[in-house]
Amino acid sequence: MLGFSAYLHSSLKKDDLVMFNKFVQAGFKGVFTSINLPEDDPKVLLANLKSLGQMCADNKLELTLDVSSSALKRLNLELPHDLNVFQELHVTMLRIDDGISIQEIAQLSQEMKIALNASTIVQSEIDELKADKADFTNLEAWHNYYPRENTGLDRDWFKEKNRWLKLNNFKVMAFIAGDENLRAPVYKGLPTLEENRYENPLVAALNMGDFDVDRIYIGDSAIATTTFEQFRNYFVDHVLQIRVQLHNAPSYISHIFHQRADVSRDVVRLKEGRPLNHSRIEPNNSGLRRQGSITLDNVLSGRYQGELQLVKYQLPADNTVNVIGQIADKDIGLMKYCVANQAIQLIDIES
Structure with missing residues (x-):
C-alpha cells in the first residue's frame, strides 16, 4: 500500500489540493500527518486536521495521525x-510516539487501529500488550523517518528488525523521501533507510519489497511531476516508465515494450524490438x-537486427550492436524490476 504525507502547520492551499489529487490519481491510498x-x-x-480528514474521507483514504503525550497536552x-x-x-489510525503507556495503547487498540514505533518496540512490550489484552488485529509497526543526513537506518539492521516484526505478525510500514519541496528545516528528505535518501522515489518504493514492508509512505509532502x-504508470497501469537520453533511435522507441518471458542475466531484452523494425x-x-x-x-548481427536491449552490467563494445541511448542515472535501479513480461516504456527526457 502506498501513502503520502500532508502537514498541518498551515491551512490547505490550492497547490496542496493539486498535490493531494495527484497522489490520489497515482494510486496512493493513505495519508500520514502529525x-x-x-x-x-x-x-x-x-482546524487543519478537520479539513485534511474530510478530504481523506471523501477520497476513501486512510488517515494516520502521529501523536505524543506532549502534543496532546498542548491541545x-x-x-x-x-x-x-x-x-x-476521520482519523483511522494513531501512530503512538512518546509518553503513552503500554496499558493505554492496549486500551486504544480495542477501539481503533494503532501504529507502534517499529524501530524501538521490544519483546517485553509485546508481552505486556498481550497481558493487557491488546487487540493485535488493530496493531501495526511503523518506522520513523530521519531528516538529518547519515541518521537513516542501516539496511541489514532494518531487514532483521522487519523479519522479527513479521514473526510477531505485525504489518510493517516505512518512509521514503520525496524529490521536490523537501521538508524544512533540513531539506534532506524524510526516508527511513539512509540508502534511499537521494534515490528516485519509485526505486526506493520498489526496493522496500526486499525488506518485508507492507506500507510505503512518502515522508515529504511532494514528488516531481515526472x-x-x-x-501512476507502474501502480495503476502496470507500466514501468524509465527515463532515458536517446540519439539515433528508431521512431518506434516510444512504443510500450515488454521484457521477454525468459529473463537474461546481462541485459533486459525488449521482445517487440525485432518485430517492429522494418529497415536496414x-x-x-x-x-x-x-x-x-x-x-x-x-545489420551485422544477421537475424538479430533490430534487437533492443537495456544493459544491466557493463559489456564490451561489439560491432554488431549500436549504442542509441542511456538510462538516466536515477532510473538505472529500475532495471532490477524489469521482471518477466514486465511492460516497459522509455521516456526521452531530452525530447
Missing part, C-alpha cells in the same frame, strides 16, 4: 478519553556498453 512538531500552532492544528486532549475527537475528524507519472540498420556508435546503455543490433 501533531507532534513543537513549532506548529496548536490553535490551527485541529488540551487526553487519550483514551478524547479518542472520539480524532475519530470524528515521478508522479512513474508511480547500419553500424553506428558501436562503443562500450556501460550499465544503463540502450542498444540496437545492426
